[in-house]
Amino acid sequence: MESKSGISTIAATTVTETQSDARLPANPPNNGEAYEILHSKSTLFYDEYSRKAEGKKQTHYCPGCGHGLVHKLIAEALQDLGEQDNTIFVSPVGCSVFAYYYFDVGNVQVAHGRAPASASAIKRSCPGRMVISYQGDGDLAAIGTAEIVHAANRGEKITVFFVNNGIYGMTGGQMAPTTMIGEKSTTSPWGRRPSNEGYPLHMAELLATLEAPIYIERVALSDGKNIMKARRAIRKALEVQRDGAGFSFVEILSPCPTIWGKDPVAARQWIADKIIPAFPLSVFRDHAPEALAVKEVEPPQRSVAEVLGIATSNDGDTTHRAEFDHRFEDVKIKIAGLGGQGVLLLGQLLIEMGMREGLEVNWLPSYGPEMRSGSAHCHVCLSREPIGSPLVSHPDVLVAMNEVSLRKFAHEVVRGGVILYNGAKLPENISIAHAQVVAIPASEIADKLGSTKVANIVMMGALLEETECLAAGTAWSVLQDKVKKLDLLELDRKALNAGRLFIDEHAHIGALDQPDGFA
Amino acid sequence: MRQLCKGNVALVKGAILAGCRGYYGYPITPASEIAEAAALYFPQIGGTFLQAESETAAINMVYGAAATGLRVMSGSSGPGLSLMQEGISYLAGAELPCVIVDVMRGGPGLGNIAPEQSDYFAMVKGGGHGNYRNLVLAPSSVQEMADLTILAFELADKYRNPAVILADGFVGQMMEPLDLEYREILQPEKPWAVKGTHETRGNLISSIFLESDGLEEHQRNMEAKYRRAQEAEPRYESCHIEDAEILLVGYGIVARILHSTVEALRKQGVKAGLFRPITLWPYPSKALVEAAANVEKVLVVELSNGQMVEDVRLALDGTVPVEFYGRGGGNVPSVKELQEQVLSQMAVRV
Known part of the structure; x- marks a missing residue:
């Protein structure tokens, strides 16, 4: 293993380290001569940590802190895998916020707890790259619980290193979600009490309940043997990602001597004696990726023009089309009824027709829960000029598909306007003097034709025949384009004609002043 | 070529024309058609659509994708935008370009889903923490939902800053003819992006400046670009x-x-x-x-x-x-x- 900078330390922890460098022979020859322990530094680290300060070779971590060692293990693994130029490291909020001081890779520093979300999108944006999310316990298991659970559940092809030291380090020793029961912190001054703070979260076990993750292991930095296990786990997790297998997660029980109030040696002993019994070390998941294979529908690949409908659009003419004799400046229509009566669709058909006839058009729906709780209405504007307000407060024409709509909106209709009401006759106790009302038993007519679903098309026929605002021929061509099922199209044709015929046969109903251009 | 289109859908079509290939969002009325259109279109053209677990996650996904130099967006309505404000502050602080859509509805709180314009303060004056501005565009037609979204991506890249489409329930929900022309996508070089390549290895995306002088300088640089935008970009x-x-x-x-x-x-x-x-x-x-x-x-x-x-x-x-x-x-x-x-x-x- 080469080292660019020769003998140096990457973290204060390694200074006190005497047993853990895997690159030394397992049993160094001891022939009585003193030998020197070389702490070579991974080439994945910067020579100098100039982002920290000019000429700095020390890290910002406290003596005995686990982060330095975890950094070293990750750096060595990435170096050995040859991934330095191919890696994006996502650093969290917490003591390791400055991980980018050290790792000579692409670095993205993100908001508290959100690293798995950001890393997910980074990976999806750069699918071939190694993306590492590095998080502490507050970051991952408290504020970012949703993000880690969902990234794991989606099986994001990222690697998450979870450094669990059971405490908030950077903010000065507050309780973490992984703080053990009875442990004191500045925010659990009497020790963590389950009655008040609940129990420590076991993230590795929790994530191992999910389908998608490929590899989940908990390791500890308690002693040389466990550190070697951590080294192997970190490598394995990165190999899982390199091979494109899926989500890998290593939880690392790590010392925080400063906040724990222990010297580095005692802190490691504490992990061995107290923390490991509470957070058992184990491989919780080690799946072959094939085990997850589910047959999926692949989205078709199309050109942008196709997807945007630019190639297939039917009308390039944006000016008023002379062949249609629109004897009005504009017509404002309100269509109202019950959900399921095709109220919104009728409006959309009308503006499609208007557009094809070269008019300016606007369709504005009532939307949301109102649509789902019974009533629905929409506003339709047809105009020879650009449309200002799309809101139809005073319609020229009201299509009322039921009695409630008639009672609700009839008074809004302009004087001399037209009301088309879906019914054999007007309901009792309603008198409409200001507009012409045509009662059309559209639902009955539609039912006789074969389906009450085409009552809206019966009304469309009546509307076109009564107001002549748009041509019936246009209606037919729109229906032909929009209705794909032939039997339904035939039903629509009959409905359209039935609506028109009804008006022809009943065109005597007394009108007040007719709006311009209306029959 | 004219086609009838809902405002929310037109916005997504504009985004695609602008070269946006990443959408991260969460459903909310009256903005859901944006996510639905993105879900339908993006995977067919080599883009990414992901329904996030929350708007909080969504905006941080936008942060991640933007960090790689991709044109990326999210859309929501008031309550969702409230959740996104943290992420928008980070995006502004890290000088990451993106487009965020607010199809405004009634508030405060759950309010209702009908159109309002009561998120003006939240989106124009800030909403997240710290010294930053959003570039904010307000469409009033279906056509503008597409056109101003294209402009929003251009401005976002030009100023390395989030751009916001501030629409309302009506503009989002209504249908009008939409005229779209296919055009070459001109995207600026982004030498600052982190792409996981040798060339971008030394790059860092971050909003943290621990030293007082460093942060103040960063803020002044941001302020200088905001002044340039104030000179060059007002539209009416x-x-x-x-x-x-x-x-x-x-x-x-x-x-x-x-x-x-x-x-x-x-x-x-x-x-x-x-x-x-x-x-x-x-x-x-x-x-x-x-x-x-x-x-x-x-x-x-x-x-x-x-x-x-x-x-x-x-x-x-x-x-x-x-x-x-x-x-x-x-x-x-x-x-x-x-x-x-x-x-x-x-x-x-x-």
Whole structure:
């Protein structure tokens, strides 16, 4: 293993380290001569940590802190895998916020707890790259619980290193979600009490309940043997990602001597004696990726023009089309009824027709829960000029598909306007003097034709025949384009004609002043 | 080529034309069609759509994708935007370009899903923590939902800053003809991006500046670019301002209603004019001052209890009386209602 900078330390922890460098022979020859322990530094680290300060070779971590060692293990693994130029490291909020001081890779520093979300999108944006999310316990298991659970559940092809030291380090020793029961912190001054703070979260076990993750292991930095296990786990997790297998997660029980109030040696002993019994070390998941294979529908690949409908659009003419004799400046229509009566669709058909006839058009729906709780209405504007307000407060024409709509909106209709009401006759106790009302038993007519679903098309026929605002021929061509099922199209044709015929046969109903251009 | 399109869908089509290939979002009425259209289109053109676990996650996904240099977006409505504010602050602080859509609905709290314009403060004045600005564009038609989204991506890249499309429930939900032309996507080089390559290895995306001087310098650099945007980017539209005695000011759907109101008033012989800001930040203050130079009165109309009116008053600085008329809760004033408002304002001559 080469080292660019020769003998140096990457973290204060390694200074006190005497047993853990895997690159030394397992049993160094001891022939009585003193030998020197070389702490070579991974080439994945910067020579100098100039982002920290000019000429700095020390890290910002406290003596005995686990982060330095975890950094070293990750750096060595990435170096050995040859991934330095191919890696994006996502650093969290917490003591390791400055991980980018050290790792000579692409670095993205993100908001508290959100690293798995950001890393997910980074990976999806750069699918071939190694993306590492590095998080502490507050970051991952408290504020970012949703993000880690969902990234794991989606099986994001990222690697998450979870450094669990059971405490908030950077903010000065507050309780973490992984703080053990009875442990004191500045925010659990009497020790963590389950009655008040609940129990420590076991993230590795929790994530191992999910389908998608490929590899989940908990390791500890308690002693040389466990550190070697951590080294192997970190490598394995990165190999899982390199091979494109899926989500890998290593939880690392790590010392925080400063906040724990222990010297580095005692802190490691504490992990061995107290923390490991509470957070058992184990491989919780080690799946072959094939085990997850589910047959999926692949989205078709199309050109942008196709997807945007630019190639297939039917009308390039944006000016008023002379062949249609629109004897009005504009017509404002309100269509109202019950959900399921095709109220919104009728409006959309009308503006499609208007557009094809070269008019300016606007369709504005009532939307949301109102649509789902019974009533629905929409506003339709047809105009020879650009449309200002799309809101139809005073319609020229009201299509009322039921009695409630008639009672609700009839008074809004302009004087001399037209009301088309879906019914054999007007309901009792309603008198409409200001507009012409045509009662059309559209639902009955539609039912006789074969389906009450085409009552809206019966009304469309009546509307076109009564107001002549748009041509019936246009209606037919729109229906032909929009209705794909032939039997339904035939039903629509009959409905359209039935609506028109009804008006022809009943065109005597007394009108007040007719709006311009209306029959 | 004209096609009928919903505003929310037109916005996604504009984004695709602008080269956006990443959408991260969460459903909410009245913005859900944006996510639905993105879910349908993006995977077919080599893009990414992901329904996030929350708007909080969504905006941080946008942060991650933007860090790689990709054109990326998210869309939501008020409650979702409240959750996104943390991420928007980080995006601004890390100088990451992206487009965020707010199809405004009624608030505060759960409010309702009807159109309002009550997120003006939240999106134009900030909302997240710290010294930053959003570039904010306010479409008032289906066509503009597409066109201004394309512009938003260009401005976001130009200034390395989040750009916001501030729409309302009506503009998002209504259908109108949409004219789209396929065009070459011109995207600037982004040498700062982190792509996981040898060339970008030393790059860092971050918003943390621990030293006081370092952070202040960063803020001053950001402020300098905001000043450049204030010089170069204000956009607006006006009509009948030459001889106007009363100037009506509104944005988004309200500007459409005001346009009809001005036409109706002109027929009545009332000299009304319309000023419609298209960029809400930077606010077209200079143009507004010119438009209002000779009017007796300014009437600001909003679907809120008075938010943009503060920018109008700041711009005019007491030179002209500025009145306000607002509706809320999803109530939208009719042309007739606004005509009456103007006539009553004109009756009280100064």
